[in-house]
Amino acid sequence: MTFASDNWAGAHPAIADALAEHAAGHAAAYGKSDLDQQVVRRFCDIFERDVAVFFVATGTAANALSLASASRPGGVAFCHAEAHLVEDECGAAEYLTGGTRLAKVHGPLGRMDPQLLERAVGHYPPEFLHAGRPVAVSLTQATEIGTIYSLAQVDAMAEVARRHQLVLHMDGARFANALVALDVSPAEMTWKRGVDILSFGGTKNGCWCAEAVVLFDPDKAAEFAFLHKRAAQLFSKSRFVAAQFDAYLRDDLWLDNARHANAMAGLLAERIRASASARLAWEPEANELFAILHNSDVDRLKNAGVMFYDWNAPEGFDGSMAPDEGICRFVTSFATTEAEIDRFAATIT
Amino acid sequence: MTFASDNWAGAHPAIADALAEHAAGHAAAYGKSDLDQQVVRRFCDIFERDVAVFFVATGTAANALSLASASRPGGVAFCHAEAHLVEDECGAAEYLTGGTRLAKVHGPLGRMDPQLLERAVGHYPPEFLHAGRPVAVSLTQATEIGTIYSLAQVDAMAEVARRHQLVLHMDGARFANALVALDVSPAEMTWKRGVDILSFGGTKNGCWCAEAVVLFDPDKAAEFAFLHKRAAQLFSKSRFVAAQFDAYLRDDLWLDNARHANAMAGLLAERIRASASARLAWEPEANELFAILHNSDVDRLKNAGVMFYDWNAPEGFDGSMAPDEGICRFVTSFATTEAEIDRFAATIT
Amino acid sequence: MTFASDNWAGAHPAIADALAEHAAGHAAAYGKSDLDQQVVRRFCDIFERDVAVFFVATGTAANALSLASASRPGGVAFCHAEAHLVEDECGAAEYLTGGTRLAKVHGPLGRMDPQLLERAVGHYPPEFLHAGRPVAVSLTQATEIGTIYSLAQVDAMAEVARRHQLVLHMDGARFANALVALDVSPAEMTWKRGVDILSFGGTKNGCWCAEAVVLFDPDKAAEFAFLHKRAAQLFSKSRFVAAQFDAYLRDDLWLDNARHANAMAGLLAERIRASASARLAWEPEANELFAILHNSDVDRLKNAGVMFYDWNAPEGFDGSMAPDEGICRFVTSFATTEAEIDRFAATIT
Amino acid sequence: MTFASDNWAGAHPAIADALAEHAAGHAAAYGKSDLDQQVVRRFCDIFERDVAVFFVATGTAANALSLASASRPGGVAFCHAEAHLVEDECGAAEYLTGGTRLAKVHGPLGRMDPQLLERAVGHYPPEFLHAGRPVAVSLTQATEIGTIYSLAQVDAMAEVARRHQLVLHMDGARFANALVALDVSPAEMTWKRGVDILSFGGTKNGCWCAEAVVLFDPDKAAEFAFLHKRAAQLFSKSRFVAAQFDAYLRDDLWLDNARHANAMAGLLAERIRASASARLAWEPEANELFAILHNSDVDRLKNAGVMFYDWNAPEGFDGSMAPDEGICRFVTSFATTEAEIDRFAATIT
Numbered sequence A, B, C, D: 001m002t003f004a005s006d007n008w009a010g011a012h013p014a015i016a017d018a019l020a021e022h023a024a025g026h027a028a029a030y031g032k033s034d035l036d037q038q039v040v041r042r043f044c045d046i047f048e049r050d051v052a053v054f055f056v057a058t059g060t061a062a063n064a065l066s067l068a069s070a071s072r073p074g075g076v077a078f079c080h081a082e083a084h085l086v087e088d089e090c091g092a093a094e095y096l097t098g099g100t101r102l103a104k105v106h107g108p109l110g111r112m113d114p115q116l117l118e119r120a121v122g123h124y125p126p127e128f129l130h131a132g133r134p135v136a137v138s139l140t141q142a143t144e145i146g147t148i149y150s151l152a153q154v155d156a157m158a159e160v161a162r163r164h165q166l167v168l169h170m171d172g173a174r175f176a177n178a179l180v181a182l183d184v185s186p187a188e189m190t191w192k193r194g195v196d197i198l199s200f201g202g203t204k205n206g207c208w209c210a211e212a213v214v215l216f217d218p219d220k221a222a223e224f225a226f227l228h229k230r231a232a233q234l235f236s237k238s239r240f241v242a243a244q245f246d247a248y249l250r251d252d253l254w255l256d257n258a259r260h261a262n263a264m265a266g267l268l269a270e271r272i273r274a275s276a277s278a279r280l281a282w283e284p285e286a287n288e289l290f291a292i293l294h295n296s297d298v299d300r301l302k303n304a305g306v307m308f309y310d311w312n313a314p315e316g317f318d319g320s321m322a323p324d325e326g327i328c329r330f331v332t333s334f335a336t337t338e339a340e341i342d343r344f345a346a347t348i349t
Helices: A013-021 A034-047 A059-070 A092-096 A114-122 A151-163 A175-182 A218-230 A239-273 A295-303 A338-348 B013-021 B034-047 B059-070 B092-096 B114-122 B151-163 B175-182 B218-230 B239-274 B295-303 B338-348 C013-021 C034-047 C059-070 C092-096 C114-122 C151-163 C175-182 C218-230 C239-274 C295-303 C338-348 D013-021 D034-047 D059-070 D092-096 D114-122 D151-163 D175-182 D218-230 D239-273 D295-303 D338-348
Strands: A052-056 A075-080 A101-105 A133-140 A167-172 A197-201 A211-215 A278-280 A288-294 A309-311 A325-331 B052-056 B075-080 B101-105 B133-140 B167-172 B197-201 B211-215 B278-280 B288-294 B309-311 B325-331 C052-056 C075-080 C101-105 C133-140 C167-172 C197-201 C211-215 C278-280 C288-294 C309-311 C325-331 D052-056 D075-080 D101-105 D133-140 D167-172 D197-201 D211-215 D278-280 D288-294 D309-311 D325-331
Touching (some): A013 B013, A034 A052, A034 A239, A052 A218, A052 A239, A059 A092, A059 A167, A059 A197, A059 A211, A059 A218, A092 B218, A101 C101, A133 A151, A151 A167, A167 A175, A175 A197, A175 A239, A211 A218, A218 B092, A239 A288, A295 A325, A295 A338, B013 B239, B034 B052, B034 B211, B034 B239, B052 B059, B052 B218, B052 B239, B059 B075, B059 B092, B059 B167, B059 B197, B059 B218, B092 B101, B101 B114, B101 D101, B114 B151, B133 B151, B151 B167, B167 B175, B175 B197, B211 B218, B239 B278, B239 B288, B288 B295, B295 B338, C013 D013, C034 C052, C052 C059, C052 C239, C059 C075, C059 C092, C059 C133, C059 C167, C059 C197, C059 C218, C092 D218, C101 C114, C114 C133, C151 C167, C175 C197, C175 C239, C218 D092, C239 C278, C239 C288, C288 C295, C295 C325, D013 D239, D034 D211, D034 D239, D052 D059, D052 D218, D052 D239, D059 D075, D059 D092, D059 D197, D059 D211, D059 D218, D075 D114, D092 D101, D101 D114, D114 D133, D114 D151, D151 D167, D167 D175, D175 D197, D175 D239, D211 D218, D239 D278, D239 D288, D239 D338, D288 D295, D295 D325, D295 D338
Parallel strands (some): A075 A133, A133 A167, A167 A197, B075 B101, B075 B133, B167 B197, C075 C101, C075 C133, C133 C167, C167 C197, D075 D101, D075 D133, D167 D197
Antiparallel strands (some): A052 A211, A278 A288, A309 A325, B197 B211, B288 B325, B309 B325, C197 C211, C288 C325, C309 C325, D052 D211, D197 D211, D278 D288, D288 D325, D309 D325
16 A cells, blocks of 8 residues: 555556567667657647657756756746745756756645735846846646646746746646646647646656656757756667657557546545545645544554655645644555555555 | 667666566655665675665766766866767766866877876866866776776776875776676776776666666765755666666676677677778777778768768877778677677678 | 945045055965965954955855855755845855755844744755755844844854754854944854854945955865855955955954944934934844835935935834835945934934 | 066056045945946947946956856867966866866967867867857967967957857956057957957956956846856945046056056066076067076075066977976066066076
């Protein structure tokens, strides 16, 4: 019963097969193989426009290089105060951008409040050199706490970005989970709303290492290529990332995996609603679920071998929790089974 | 007939199998899984001492982070003028170290001359702040042109490093090829000679993405962990790199692969020696072979589908080449077959 | 009637004279002159211990290099949310440290609250690599809004720093103003409290360009020298900064200047208390005074040629202000005269 | 008898007077004062076009920020192998550019050979990402060894820069000395030849701290302002640098000072030609003179209190020197007197 994280899961069999299938033979290195090129075209199809695609080793690399491509001296990038970018990436963004500051924007349940974003940007008036200058907004879709920006909410972010000529970045470590939850097209959730650059994650959703930066303006590819290589993120046998994406994007595997993960979170939510000893901290919208448990139940579950993490109360949490209760995070993935959830339900009672 | 590069090869079947085998199930992310830990112990066994091991995405990352760990403000690192580090990594070392300079040291056939290294280091007298200060020496084993530092030659590098208290780094993108060529133990080729930090490459020798930084002083691991994470090189599903190394290091697969690649280069050398239209530019010592061909033969071979790269004459090349001749690089790998070489021999005549 | 900033003032006649006096002759460059060395000894006397001193061009340089000397990969430095360091230095700290993050700590009237500092540091648990790690605390004395940390309040900062092994930096752009306000010795306000490194400002208090980094552990000087030179902050004719400090520190000029500036702020406060149209926003403690004025009075004063800046309400301001009122900042300096203040008083009525 | 360096000299009386004259009163900080603006207009007059001007603390800052403004990821800047930029600035350029590499170009007597520059640039073919990419050429005028690029030689540099679309930077730490030696206008020696950005030095020629970056394309000023502030190089009391430049550029003081310094070098050369114990290593062209002396004479002179530095034989030196002889550098300045040179002549005999 592992709900620790979707990156504790392994690789989907179709991904493993794709790697095996492409293991033999020779192909051009550094992203020049036929398979690499074919996968880029597949991304173009999926996003219904020309895009440039760069494979990277980690979501952290995708985020940091996205911001690097948007950065200018004295730059400030805005993200939610609880974003992975600012909370869990060990300063990679500041380091790989050469010092761009991350400014934390607040808002309930993992989403930046557009008015607070506007105010945060306004803190750096264009005529006041000393403050530095806004360069980018990064929103996480799905958010760190399993909620999702509706299209209208993405629009609200984009409107602020557009008004101040900021690059709009989407951290899509759980892009597919958000997409199937909203039931919209990739284009509708991104560039049609004003997103300029995307961290497209495959690892948490069934690949073993498949992350990409997607540039919706392919004219920026020539410049990005230097950022990418210089940051030591250009794989020599790049085609093995391509092979993963090839299988991932084929026959809607990525969407099926995400639907499954989300459905498992839904099922888990049902079980928790029915439970006497746990309740939802807020409604899950993708594949992360947060529940309030009594501390003694937390211990009991952990002793029973259920893997999950304790979590700090996020902004916007209504706060109704006893002193001896805590919030716990449960993450589902393509690999989560109904049986596992049933066993969990039997354990919590 | 692909002799373009050993990173054009795919993955060895045993590596592919290992990935498939570990695809299922759940395991702790970010290098904390049992398999990750087990592979680290395997590295300790192989090197006959406690070592710290960090998996990274690319050889460029391994080199740049190795130097970053050795760097101090105003730092200068010394490497051969034709080293991959300075010629092919797009300034990653300078960038990821925050500005450490790479100083080029000369020497014949890919190896730094110890006297020239001494002189280059001496160019930065300790009392002259303005010049900056030496911090590290990086040697490539095997070198960029398929030669190898003998143990005595590694000793000579280490002596200079020791005298000036410089960190000694070995770029082992083709570590195994050098090791089997010298027929010594990993310990003998590294820390027993004074090497402090090693870029240990598996990708070119049968993995699809398995590179590691090996620290011979494991006390430096705690600090390196921050360099590693901050550079966006900490894989979430790290165990899939571990799985590759697990297979790679099991039953001497890595040594067998390297022996095969070297033997294929030897066979290719035989064929070229026997050929009327090509001759060796210098003797190959590992899995890279450089031959002198007439331009018309180069074209003919390329038209016949032989993949290889033209190369600039390196330092120490004796220069006996006609104006209408050129140097060509042929790289063999674990995947090179005798049949392929026989076909090549038939093509060049 | 210029109350815009103490850096709008010129140079004190004694400082100007010192420059003229040392203009002739030759002396060793780059901080090696007798005068340079003599001034360093003067700093040692003043601080009652061996210190290392590095002259820099700007307070921004002093702050950023102080943090650089404390930084490690993934580092986070804590400062008040309204500190000059984070609000007015255009990302210099992030840039010159290679990406150290500035974490904003709250607290009323320009001073960090020690409990909030403790909580902010606790946000980065040592065992959680992903978050990064605390490296330094920077406190501003006097603060950006003219208040002062009492010795007990400095102790409270130092206690948090010590508990978490963080470097304690003091931004002393207005060091002298704070010192004379507290009426303590330089040693008592700094290293005796636990301050490790100090930005010692002379420019705002009568020099034209005299800023220094003071290291209370002179063993760190050898390393700092590289940071300093590499950041392009080592003056060639360094003795002309030394000449300014020589005059500044001679015969208590620096303390007299600060006492005068503070006294002028006190006089200004009296006049404002007596005024019908203005009131103090909070009590001034050094040489900055913040008053609440009706917008129409602001316009009237500006039209009358009074120079000052509008200011945003800081944290801890009690908020009693009408919608058509605003906070204005008035800064006094060594060059402010009673006559000027009398004229101001006559103007505001 | 001080010939150690022109930065051992003090400040010209007119410069000292200008500082004193502007000491009183108040003026806007951070480069916004009337005097600052007036000096910028003076630069425009002198260069016969609109230019943007940024004052910095050191020549190192001027050089590093000039390159920073030209840099792009993976960038390489070309300079002479003995340039101050690469030999004496402790890695400031690499650091402040975020990792741009300095590639050393050879050529006799301090000047890059245009063919070797072309070849060095050609080492980075545009289609080969891995190598990085050329971004700038930096030439030093006058050179580190007192020679000067003729206008035709500047043209040759500019032609290579133009062909490869590289920014052309001139390190003019001794700009005035070169200018009066060539007897051309500032415009003719810079932008009319293709120079894009200039480090304009005043410190060595009679100021105590007056260095500036001059951008010949003022449209780049808005962006440079961020580089400048972020690098902690924006003086608060900037008008005191302006005051120095005001006096420096008034009534041709800067040209007179340079003519004097050059003339003193000429006089020194005469004396050395007439001497029995010393001879010129090569002909001086500006205010630096290099002589070959017997080691015993070197000792004798130093014991007699003559200040100068030993120097390594530069590229292009004809090499006619006995084992017990050495090259010595003698630098003259605005403050050098005929009497001093006569005393020197009497000492060497």
